Amino acid sequence: MTRYERLAQTMAAEIRSGNVAVGSRMPSLRQIIAQHGVSQSTAARAYHLLEQWGLVLAEERSGYFVAPLPKASKADTPAAPDEATTVDISELVFSVLDAARRPGIVPLGSAFPSPTFFPMSRLAKSLGHAARSVSPWSTVVDLPPGNENLRRQIALRYMRIGISQPADEIVVTNGALEALNLCLMAVTQPGDVVAVESPGFYAALQAVERLGLRAVEIPVDPHTGLDLDALASALRKHPIRACWFMTNFHNPTGVTLSDARKKALVELLAQHEVPLIEDDVYGELHFSPNYPTPAMAFDRNGLVMHCSSFSKTLAPGYRIGWVSAGRFAERVQRLKLMTTLSASIPVQAGIADYLEHGGYERHLKKMRLALREQRDAMSAAIRRWLPDDTQWTMPEGGYFLWLRFEEAIDAMELHRRAISRGISVAPGPIFSATSAFAHCIRLNFGHPWSPRIDTAIRTLGEVLAETAKGV
């Protein structure tokens, strides 16, 4: 962190603490310089950051003032859950994400694990090395499907879990998010119906919205996963053109479909000739010894497009993901060429170098162990500080817990109150276009356990008590 980022964080914590009233004048630049022994530019940059975070307002010629607390927007009104719906989830999602992005906030609502987990300096070494040694012609040769060495390394990882995957069918993308979006584009036209999960990853709902599709939400049980009977009935009732499902350590519930259910899912979709876009970005973060077999392993028809990335497991921010796209590989590759041309070429080579020489398995083992301990610590804190009737899941991988409170608790209200106490949570309604899950939240246990997080769970308990009483 730079000097001015540190300074801004200190000042942000002060504002968050509630010791400075909304609207009160902040110290002048001159005072900050004297008080913290920093340069003028550091002080000015820190204020600029605080302004960006929405914590202070600048008024010309008179200085900086503490900004009012943010208002999150209202959830949409509920729609009938068994109809295909046009989706309008983005406003809600963006308002929640924006609130949670402000530093100084305890990021229990975050979608990312702590960046401190990752071997950033070893990765930087691989990246620098690869950038120096790639052939200048790689800018032509490594166009989609992508860097050959990287695709070979990814194919080797498939081989480790018993899947023989030709490197030629792997298309490298800017993270899994692009892979998922390209797959959806590859198999749908505006107006088509797509099956998504409920609760499910909001990016699926946003993609449905953006591409003018309609969504059928298939229920996900927090303990057994996707409801296959409901899916079978939806397939009979609606002209479903594609499914976008997360089979391992599902976001937000953490649940994993059993092998038998994955097999049944693939067979059901094969009967209807419906492609499955399988989002498997958390699979590598398994706590038991083995990677839970993805649904693609049961596919005999090239109908499963298996999407994953290194963003959650190795290199957040590098933006390298991929799809093993079966019979749709060429179409996905062309869509990639037309929309963003290619993933960054030195970065593809850098990740390939790391996978070959950097010690990925060692890193993963360490990370899995840490995540499991953090899950247990967070579960213990929930038991200690949250109401007795709270229900929550104990996932066997990933870094999300899914909590359900008694009916009096409104998750959006809880989110707003928690934010004003410096804690973010991910409220249930952002995981559905039907405003379901009003009493649920997702918590992130992907950060090293600390007294600060324990205190945050305790504070959440206080906020819950206030919310229940409507104080």
Place this chain on the structure above:
Amino acid sequence: MTRYERLAQTMAAEIRSGNVAVGSRMPSLRQIIAQHGVSQSTAARAYHLLEQWGLVLAEERSGYFVAPLPKASKADTPAAPDEATTVDISELVFSVLDAARRPGIVPLGSAFPSPTFFPMSRLAKSLGHAARSVSPWSTVVDLPPGNENLRRQIALRYMRIGISQPADEIVVTNGALEALNLCLMAVTQPGDVVAVESPGFYAALQAVERLGLRAVEIPVDPHTGLDLDALASALRKHPIRACWFMTNFHNPTGVTLSDARKKALVELLAQHEVPLIEDDVYGELHFSPNYPTPAMAFDRNGLVMHCSSFSKTLAPGYRIGWVSAGRFAERVQRLKLMTTLSASIPVQAGIADYLEHGGYERHLKKMRLALREQRDAMSAAIRRWLPDDTQWTMPEGGYFLWLRFEEAIDAMELHRRAISRGISVAPGPIFSATSAFAHCIRLNFGHPWSPRIDTAIRTLGEVLAETAKGV
């Protein structure tokens, strides 16, 4: 280049030369090892590359054989040019691009300048340095709109050309192609009409096709640029929702709109409240002393979205572009978050570091000078080797020449014949959805002048003579 790439190139040249007949058996791995003194894996990889390039076919247990020459697909039948058309250009474009991507080909049809122009090792230094020193939290802080330092450096470049551009309105993207696509998505719905150039950059036509839009093609004069009268009339006739135009060193003609015309363009569009997506990726490659002012400089209504990148000027393959998106900045930023999340974060920081410390101006000066000399050399070769009635442009920047032949010449036929002689050209029909420009080609002068290129132009002259005679 690696050992096996060099070996593959040598063998590719041999196949291209015509000395080895189609269908004949290639040397065995053992022979290659003995002949070239390489390892078994080098020989095997070289064959793998040749296979990928479509130059050899592998037959199990019996070795490698010279592949038949590729067939390019036919151009579509012409449509009435003054109607809004649904576009189907991709097949044609991909077949031409695939043919031109094979190494060993003289890349006169390429869309890229020679990668040898770029300061790759200085860039790698900046990239390695930045990757080592970015804060782990940058993976959250540098989400769109993007790395603050990079956006500040881009704002400084706007300032150099007299445009005051707040860094906050700049959204960093995966190259200009993503910026252009996001802008188009931000202001259109499926079925909308969009004005594009004719001839124009095929990616605009592909985007129109992919998003279910309809295109009106506005003629571009190779000497004066976009026909503003035709645009005015199209604006009256069609409900145009957006324009996608290239104002400086236009692809494929090389023409630049004068300041007066740019001003008139912006005013005309303001009257109709139609947004302009300005593609300005070649502006920095100007041969006269000054950057030709982009149209955005004349915009008073926030209607111009100015898109550019470092892919043509500094760092091909790094995939860093941007848009200064005026009043549409927030919408573009959200579309970016929903589709690819973010441009690679260490790469953003690396480019920012280079811009600050790497000597960008020095590099640009050198590159502009080289390109001008290459333009002159190619023009001289055309005068010497091509038919007397050939017409061509002399652009003041970029690296494209636009040629027009007599009516007997079919550019698609010329393209096919040239490919079979080891030379790629970009045939006119890929720059329009209406199969116009049947007698035009685009040539790339972005490669260091060499006897090989001079010979290629001479060969092109021979091919033209054969084509004209229908031999």
